[in-house]
Amino acid sequence: xxxxxxxxxxxxxxxxxxxxxxxxxxxxxxxxxxxxxxxxxxxxxxxxxxxxxxxxxxxxxxxxxxxxxxxxxxxxxxxxxxxxxxxxxxxxxxxxxxxxxxxxxxxxxxxxxxxxxxxxxxxxxxxxxxxxxxxxxxxxxxxxxxxxxxxxxxxxxxxxxxxxxxxxxxxxxxxxxxxxxxxxxxxxxxxxxxxxxxxxxxxxxxxxxxxxxxxxxxxxxxxxxxxxxxxxxxxxxxxxxxxxxxxxxxxxxxxxxxxxxxxxxxxxxxxxxxxxxxxxxxxxxxxxxxxxxxxxxxxxxxxxxxxxxxxxxxxxxxxxxxxxxxxxxxxxxxxxxxxxxxxxxxxxxxxxxxxxxxxxxxxxxxxxxxxxxxxxxxxxxxxxxxxxxxxxxxxxxxxxxxxxxxxxxxxxxxxxxxxxxxxxxxxxxxxxxxxxxxxxxxxxxxxxx
Numbered sequence: 001x002x003x004x005x006x007x008x009x010x011x012x013x014x015x016x017x018x019x020x021x022x023x024x025x026x027x028x029x030x031x032x033x034x035x036x037x038x039x040x041x042x043x044x045x046x047x048x049x050x051x052x053x054x055x056x057x058x059x060x061x062x063x064x065x066x067x068x069x070x071x072x073x074x075x076x077x078x079x080x081x082x083x084x085x086x087x088x089x090x091x092x093x094x095x096x097x098x099x100x101x102x103x104x105x106x107x108x109x110x111x112x113x114x115x116x117x118x119x120x121x122x123x124x125x126x127x128x129x130x131x132x133x134x135x136x137x138x139x140x141x142x143x144x145x146x147x148x149x150x151x152x153x154x155x156x157x158x159x160x161x162x163x164x165x166x167x168x169x170x171x172x173x174x175x176x177x178x179x180x181x182x183x184x185x186x187x188x189x190x191x192x193x194x195x196x197x198x199x200x201x202x203x204x205x206x207x208x209x210x211x212x213x214x215x216x217x218x219x220x221x222x223x224x225x226x227x228x229x230x231x232x233x234x235x236x237x238x239x240x241x242x243x244x245x246x247x248x249x250x251x252x253x254x255x256x257x258x259x260x261x262x263x264x265x266x267x268x269x270x271x272x273x274x275x276x277x278x279x280x281x282x283x284x285x286x287x288x289x290x291x292x293x294x295x296x297x298x299x300x301x302x303x304x305x306x307x308x309x310x311x312x313x314x315x316x317x318x319x320x321x322x323x324x325x326x327x328x329x330x331x332x333x334x335x336x337x338x339x340x341x342x343x344x345x346x347x348x349x350x351x352x353x354x355x356x357x358x359x360x361x362x363x364x365x366x367x368x369x370x371x372x373x374x375x376x377x378x379x380x381x382x383x384x385x386x387x388x389x390x391x392x393x394x395x396x397x398x399x400x401x402x403x404x405x406x407x408x409x410x411x412x413x414x415x416x417x418x419x420x421x422x423x424x425x426x427x428x429x430x431x432x433x434x435x436x437x438x439x440x441x442x443x444x445x446x447x448x449x
Contacts (some may be wrong), residue, residue, distance in 0.1 A: 032222060033165065035219035036213075037176070038214040040172070041177060041181060042211040042215065044296070045208035046208045049274060050291060050292050051201075051288070054288065058201075059128050060124045062411060065132075065407065066407055066409065067406040070267065070271050071401060072135060073139055074396075075400040076136060076140045076397075077393075079141050079397035079398065079400075080098075080397050081143060081389060081393040084144055084147045085386035085387050085390025086386075088148065093226055093227070098148040098152070102220055104137075104141050105145070105212075106213055109212050111137075112130070113206060115127050117199075118198075124185050150385075153373070159378050163315070163374065165305070166369070166373060167304070167310070170370065171303040171419045174296050177300075182293035183287045183293075186293070187289070193441045250388070251437065253380065253388055256376060256392065258432055259429065259432040261396055265402065266426035268405075268418065269330055269333070269415075269422035273329075273354075273361070281350045282351070283348070283349055283351030284347070284348070284351075291355070302362075307370055310374060312397075315370070315374045315378065316369040316433075319367075319368065323368070323430040324430050326361055326365060328364075329357050329360045329422075330426055331353070331419075332356055332360065336356065337350065337354065340353045340354065376388070376392055406418060406445075414425070
């Protein structure tokens with residue numbers, strides 16, 4: 001792969017006039033937004049918190065495998081980025097690597113979708129093995145593309161527009177999810193569905209595959225300008241030697257690293273809220289679609305607020321608000337079931353009483369989805385950006401491997417202790433958000449808060 005990219009990485013574009021640059025900027029912005037919309041729809045159709053847990057349980061998998069799902073998704077995206085950052089530091093353009101991985105990611109997506117479609121013909125153990133193998137490879141491919149993606153966004157979207165950029169990506173995907181995807185999931189997975197297992201999940205995966213292809217294609221069509229400041233391209237060893245220097249010299253990066261680690265650990269219980277609602281509270285399977293509708297509706301409205309705040313007040317404020325709201329979900333997951341039993345509510349009533357857990361988690365995660373990517377791009381200088389992104393994201397990826405402990409903890413001691421651990425880590429994440437550095441400049445007599 002590297003050999004095919006070498007002739008491209010040094011190529012330069014001819015000078016362009018201001019009008020053409022503005023047109024290219026709008027073109028890139030629209031393609032980037034469409035990329036996010038398509039991928040958010042695909043992610044909703046195979047949600048790791050609402051859809052995939054039910055699939056794994058239907059195939060006979062336990063809580064340990066359910067807990068692995070977000071670990072693979074987050075770890076696969078984050079872990080390869082230190083190595084990729086080392087190789088890309090000296091490349092004027094990073095898009096060739098993104099395009100090269102797009103085909104592989106499409107093939108891996110098709111692989112785990114096919115495994116699900118064959119669940120009725122193959123032993124469940126084989127299906128689970130094939131699914132997790134291809135799902136892991138797909139997410140690792142996304143991780144390889146992660147640095148090129150973030151670099152292209154940093155070069156094509158100015159900081160004061162990134163809140164709107166990420167907000168529109170999430171709003172568009174959330175709108176389609178709220179208006180259509182949640183209904184599709186609810187209908188396809190309901191007990192009276194015309195699709196039996198595994199055709200119901202295969203149908204969802206087929207739709208997700210189509211939207212993922214659209215996402216890969218739209219971002220690949222972006223015209224990336226060359227970097228103006230290049231770092232030194234090198235090996236993983238050279239990159240590792242740069243890590244302590246970046247850590248020492250950049251206070252903002254150091255603080256953000258600790259914050260992001262605990263922010264990730266705060267999501268330890270997220271995949272198990274739906275499992276707890278169905279298996280312990282007695283919520284019917286069709287409630288998955290209703291939860292998705294609630295989550296999508298809440299996030300949809302909040303993106304309008306969060307994106308505006310990001311552009312006008314900076315991403316540090318969103319990190320604080322997001323962590324503060326998400327911090328409330330784990331304690332409520334402990335209190336609301338006790339309240340439902342005290343009130344003598346039936347299973348449906350207890351399921352609906354549990355909905356605020358998803359609402360608060362959705363509100364907090366919506367703010368973080370917009371702010372996390374934008375904040376790290378602002379605090380890193382351009383020549384250090386690939387290395388800095390690799391450091392923060394790979395460190396977070398290593399911590400993401402600990403998320404597998406969530407399933408083991410649930411099996412060993414039950415769900416309430418797992419939710420209690422999540423309450424502790426989410427509170428720590430909120431505390432670490434308070435001293436984060438504000439990278440936006442002073443405007444007039446006021447600094448962004």
